Amino acid sequence: MADDPIERLGVELEVYGIPQAPDAPPMTDTYLHVRRRQDGAAARAVLGLPAYQGEQGPPGRPGAIHQGERTTAELQALATALGNEHTSWAYRNTDTNDQYVWTGQQFVIYHGVYGTPGPTGPAPVMQPGELTIDGERFDGEFGVRIDGGSGTYSVGIDLPEMPKGDPGDPGPSGSIYDSVDVxxxxxPAPGDVLAYNAESGLLDWTSGGNWTEEYVVPPSGFPDVSKTATDTRADLCVVTIPAKTFAYRLDFVGGVDVSCREGHQVDIEIRQGHATTGTIVGIGRGPEAAGWFCIPIRAHANQAVDPTNRVGVVEPGTPISLYVAAVKRSGVLWGWNVRKDYAQLRVRLMRVK
Structure with missing residues (x-):
């Protein structure tokens, strides 16, 4: 019959891409020429196919973006509200376990995506593990409490006393004025420092520093005095010291020029509180010799003084007056004199606790 083939060939076709230079003309034709050899062996044919690189296509849709679970009724209502901006939003239909994916215009439904939840499995066996502190395994005892069931469990840990760590970084500086220790x-007043008060156990603001306050009577503060043989006293000056916020003892430096005759002695004395009956706190002993002598003045106390007692201490809040006088101790024949040319008195307030 005319439709019967005179020969049947089995063809295995391989297709190759042939590189073309960017500026080469495109291939528009191709051909296939197969020739049978007389010995019956099949010849190999090569077929060149035209191929073109097309333009970049539109971006594909993203994968499903799961948005939670809805019922069938909720998904039907949601289809009237979603738009192109919600493309690929996906939901699980809790009525059918189907997945609904929004295409931008409608939902595409994928049936049977979510399986039916199976029965709750057996409770896990939970037991304490290892405890590490800062990466180091803790070998001591510690407590673990496990409570709960039906898939919900809570784990409580009773930690032991932690080992002492390295010192931390210094904290921020606090205000000393607001400290609970003050x-x-x-x-505080200008110049005050903090000192411990043993009675209250707190720090009190007290007059600070080790400086010495000084009152000076210059030569112009002294008189020139001429006394007769019967005169035994000459008042020279008065120094008034106002009340202080600190306790102190008195110290004196200075001297007064006095002239007398052989066998006569004139001293300089400083009394506190009264010119003639006050306590002697400073004294200068004159020589029993003739001529002018500078009588130096020094502090004086009639009792032993040490840091444990309050002898000679002027307490805070106490104003005082100091009376300076020249007093003849001996001699009745001749008069005596005091001159101010080189006289000077320096009263120093020596602070004590």
């Missing part, structure tokens, strides 16, 4: 009832 007595807030005593505001």
């Amino acid at each position: 007595n807030q009832g005593i505001p």
Whole structure:
């Protein structure tokens, strides 16, 4: 019959891409020429196919973006509200376990995506593990409490006393004025420092520093005096010291020029509180010789003084007056004199606790 083939060939076709230079003309034709050899062996044919690189296509849709679970009724209502900006939003239909994916215009439904939840499995066996502190395994005892069931469990840990760590970084500086260690009832004054009060156990603001306050009577503060043989006293000056916020003892430096005759003695004395009956706190002993002599003045106390007692201490808040006088101790024949040319008195307030 005319439709019967005179020969049947089995063809295995391989297709190759042939590189073309960017500026070469495109291939528009191709051909296939197969020739059978007389010995019956099949010849190999090569077929060149035209191929073109097309333009970049539109971006594909993203994968499903799961947005939670809805019922069938909720998904039907949601289809009237979603738009192109919600493309690929996906939901699980809790009525059918189907997945609904929005195409931008409608939902595409994928049936049977979510399986039916199976029965709750057996509770896990939970037991304590290892405890590490800062990466180091802790070998001591510690407690673990496990409570709960039906898939919900809570784990409580009773930690032991932690080992002492390295010192931390210094904290920020606090205000010393607001410190709980400082007595807030005593505001500071200029120059005050903090001192411990053993009775309250707090720090009190007290007059600080080790400086010495000094009052000086210059030569112009002294008189020129001429006394007769019967005169035994000459008042020279008065120094008034106002009340201080600190306790102190008195110290004196200075001297007064006095002239007398052989066998006569004139001293310089400083009394506190009264010119003639006050306590002697400073004294200068004159020589029993003739001529002018500078009688030096020094502090004087009739009792032993040490840091443990309050002998000679002027307490805070106490104003005092100091009376300076020249007093003849011996001699009745001749008069005596005091001159101010080189006289000077320096009263120093020596602070004590």
